[in-house]
Amino acid sequence: MAASARLPAGAVSAAPEPPRPAPGFADALRDALYAALITLGLSIPLLALRTEQGPNGLVLEPRWGLVAACCGIVFVGRLLLRLLGLRAVPSRRSMAARGAVTTRAEPERQSGFALSALLGPVFLGIAVTFPLLAYLSAGGLTESRYWVDLGILILTYVMLGWGLNIVVGLAGLLDLGYVAFYAVGAYSYALLATTFSLSFWICLPLAGILAAFWGILLGFPVLRLRGDYLAIVTLAFGEIIRLVLINWVDVTGGGAGISSIPRVTFFGIPFTNDETGFLGWMRWLLGWRDGAQGSLGWLFGPEGPTFSPMHRIIFLYYLILVLALITNLVTLRLRRLPVGRAWEALREDEIACRSLGINTTSTKLTAFAIGAMFGGFAGSFFAVRQGFISPESFNFLESATILAIVVLGGMGSQIGVAIAAVAMVGGPEMLRNLGFLSHVFGSGFDPNEYRFLLFGMGMVLMMIWRPRGLISVREPSVVLRERRAISGSHVKEGHG
Amino acid sequence: MHASLMDLIAWLGVDPNFVQQLINGLTLGSIYGLIAIGYTMVFGIIGMVNFAHGDVFMLSAFIALIFFLVLTTIIGIGSVALALFIVMLIAMVLTSLWGWALERLAYRPLRGSFRLAPLISAIGVSIFLSNFVQVAQGARNKPTPPMLPDVIPLFERDGYVVALSYKQLIIMLTTIVVLAIFWFVVQRTSLGRAQRACEQDRKMAALVGIDVDRTIALTFVLGAGLAAIAGTMYLLYYGVVNFADGFVPGVKAFTAAVLGGIGSLPGAVIGGLIIGLVEVLWSAYFSIAYKDVAAFCILIIVLTFMPSGLLGRPEVEKV
Incomplete structure (x- = not known):
């Protein structure tokens, strides 16, 4: 499908390039x-x-x-x-031809559409059952920790990718400083929790609101900017936030960061191995009391349910899964609302947008704010998961990674972003497991050193090979008579 | 003449610290200006922000460092100034080769692709280059042996000696000479004419027989060559280089290019000098910690209120 779908209709009549x-x-x-x-x-x-x-x-x-x-x-x-x-x-010739696609949706694309429609449930199924799969394949709760941690990491990037997708993919505003909102969210939670000892569940919405506020604050000065200028200004904004975090030692702890951030609770119940903690809650839930097995107690044998630190990790996994799915759901619903349609209209043609009476100011600001809000949620999750944050976690490389995930996934495609996050985060992680290569290259060889080297090379190759991303079909937000997929090459990438 | 000028400055009652900072700022600004030309030329000709340019600059500083060590420790050239001159030429050649290769491999295949592709590719190149240097040369700071520590005292006032170091003199003179040569190339040679033609209209330039691909490649080569001079000067001035040193000077040089009006060559140099001065004066009078924040704030302010910069042409919005 890939080869035939990429041929534009104009080139079909002409003979394909003669064999050289x-x-x-x-x-x-x-x-x-x-x-x-x-x-x-x-x-x-x-x-x-x-x-x-x-x-x-x-x-x-x-x-x-x-x-x-x-x-x-x-x-x-x-x-x-x-x-x-x-x-x-x-x-160059095939490149130019590919860029100049002006055809209707071709029938072959429908299969890609069906495929990507199928991918969603499959991915969701894997994501929901992932801790169980990891438990079964690793053969124990503690042994599966590495995999669940990796799952959390990937899902964090999926969520960040979906959040940035609102700004870049839907509204067409190129944001290279997305990590700033991630940082705002993380520091909001860390500071609120360590200074006022507020619970995570209160801080989470607060962090989102604060990040959205910063999104609007950034949005105002950049309203008039377009294209690469916008990209550079957002990059500068991200760097400013990071530099302030480093230098404002009184509040942020400077380069040393903030440590001993309170851990996540099970909706108020701490993950501890005693009666007032998660263990007690499990016992209460299962009706287990001092050896008297309750309705479900037979599952656990005479000593009843036991607590494991992994419970917290698995809870974190499902927490980020739910947060990511909320991001996805909100995005999908927003696309059908007037504001979502305005975003996409803005991406397609800003001047036409303005002449149709769409308020581009508020459209851009809502895109920045909502994208930033999800970045803030992800940031406060990051802080609660790590327990320690420092400005070095929020450098430009993070922004570049998130942007690369969005672009690699095919801007605007939700499932593409998820696949790209798995590839971009999981792929380099797999390099750690290539220790056997040290037998080939000598004992000093550490494949992990080459992560970002390969990452950078991958970004270039990706742009050459598939500039439109992995998933090159888009779902139209408005349907006339029949549902058809549209090719990614029909979708403009926006002006700003 | 020299003495009387200094007497005049002293008589005017200018704060000697201010004069010293002015000298420091102009030196730093020369380096930024040299890098900024690379940004502004590439943006002018293909309309893309060559995000990796800062890392090309860092790479050239490493090349300069290694050849400086080769010349002084292995070959044993005694004169630091001569060694620096040779190092600068070698660094220019090798960095230009890098610039050419990057254009050929990472940017040329994307011409005619969608608008974001070259920018993302450039970000990829930037990450690749800094990590390549990290893997090849290690993550530590690389200090050079002390070079040219002598200074020329200019005047003294209230016990504060204002001095121009040999390094600063060399940096400023080199910048002036290089810019003069460069200006000649752009204004008077056929390459410069081809460049300006491509900048105005690539398709028309191709129609009148200009090899556009070659011109663009040469633009990258020239930009990389200027970055190599900046890299050598940076190494001379700070005496230390690190694989991560490309990013911040890169962004500042881009700021300089934008401030001067992107696409304008004199604008890039003026912008570089202004950014250098602002950074140094800010560090001297306000807070050294927030000097980068000051530079980035200038970028945001300029782009918001004066998007076409000091000498740039205003962008026309077309339907």
């Missing part, structure tokens, strides 16, 4: 040699000579073997690519 004559071996060899030479030039100082701190200043440590290996890999790779007639990079 197989390049001569000499040509390919020369080309590969150039590539290897360029690699040599690029890697000469940085890879070949490593600066190490010696007793009297820096000393250089030569690593010519590494450079030779890199050049060799590039040479062989390029040679093979050329000989097989493949292109590492799509040709």
Whole structure:
């Protein structure tokens, strides 16, 4: 489907690109040699000579073997690519043709539509049963901790992605400082809880409101900006928030952050191993009292239900799942409301929007505010889960990750964002499990070091390979007569 | 002449600390200006914010550091100034190669793609470059051996000696010379003409026989070359470099480009000088902790109230 769907109708009548004559071996060899030479030039100082701190200043440590290996890999790779007639990079012509899609929805797209409609329930099912699956596959509650923690991390990014999707995907406002709202949410909870000892359940809505307030505050000055300017200003805003968090030591604790943030409670009942805590609540629920088994007590044997610290983790998992689903639900419902339609209209054409009498000011501000609110919720969840926050958790890389999730998922596609979050967060995490590679590359090899290197490369490759994201079909918000999917390439990415 | 000028300043009763900060600010501003030209040229010609430019600058500082070490410790060149000059040339060549390769691999395939694609790709390149340097060179700060510690005392007042260091002199002179050469390239050579033509209308430029792809590639090469000069100067001035040093100077240089009017080359330099001055004066008189906040606030204020900058052309909104 992928290949045929990507061909625009205009190109169907024209013959597909004629098979190019197989390049001569000499040509390919020369080309590969150039590539290897360029690699040599690029890697000469940085890879070949490593600066190490010696007793009297820096000393250089030569690593010519590494450079030779890199050049060799590039040479062989390029040679093979050329000989097989493949292109590492799509040709300009096909690229331009792909950009100029002006056709109606093609029938093939419907299958993609059905597929993405099916993906939702499947993903939801996996998400709901994930702790159970982890428990069964890891063979114990404590053993499954790693997987549940990973699930929490992924769901946090799913929620952030969905929140940012409102701003970027629906309203078409490119926000590179989304992490600021995440930080506002996290610090709101941390400060309210440590200063006024408020419960998480009171702080959660407060954090959302405060983040939304900051969203409006950011929204006002950037109302007139468009495109890359908007992106840079939001980036600057994110950095300002982080720098203030670092430097305002009296309130935020500076670079040391805030520690011993109160943990989450089970709606007021602490997760502790005693009668007043979660254990007591479980016993009460199951009707278990001093050996007298209640209605469900037979499940647990004579000693009754036992408490495990994992209960808190699993509770956190379901908490973030519910928060993420609320984000999704609210987004889906908002798309059908006038404000949601105004967002999408704004993304498609701001000038037309204004001439139709849509108040672009309030439309943009609501997008910023609601997106920020969900960022704030996610932030306060982050704080309650970690128990410790510092400004370093809210750097630009986080914003870039969230934006990459939204773009990779296909802007505006909810399920795409979820898939992208799994790929972007779960993928690098899997690198940790590649420890066996140290047998190949020597004992000093830590695949985890290469996480962000690969992450950056992945972002570039993704833009080249599928600039419209993984899920390239969009669900229309207004339907005339029959429901059809629309291609992602019909959807504009907005002006601002 | 020299003495009388200084006497004049002293007689005018200018705060010597202010004069010193002015010198420091102009030095820093020269570095920002050199980086800003890379932003403004690329934005002018293909309308994209080359987000990775700050990291290219950081990369060039590393290249300069390594070659400086090679020249002084392995080859044994005694004169620091000569070593620096050679290092600057090598760094320019190698960084330009990086600039060319990045354009070829990460930006050219995206031309004609949707608007966000190059920006996201550039963010990816930025993350890649800083982590590449981290993996290849380690995460620690890399201090250089002390270079050119001498200063020229200008005048003294109330026991406060205002001095211009050799470093600052070199940085300012280099910037002036490089900008003059660069100005000549853009105004008088066929490459410059092709660049300006592409900036005005890429399609028409192609129709009159300009190789647009080549021109764009050369723009990246020129930008990277200027960033390499800035990187060498940065290394000379601060004497230390770290893999994460690209981001903040990058954003500040972008601010400078926006402040001067994006697309305008003299604007970029003026913007760089202003940002450098603001940062240094802010650190000196208000709070050193919030100097970056001051620079970012300028960015927001300028974009909000004067989106076309000091020397830029106003953007026309088309239907």
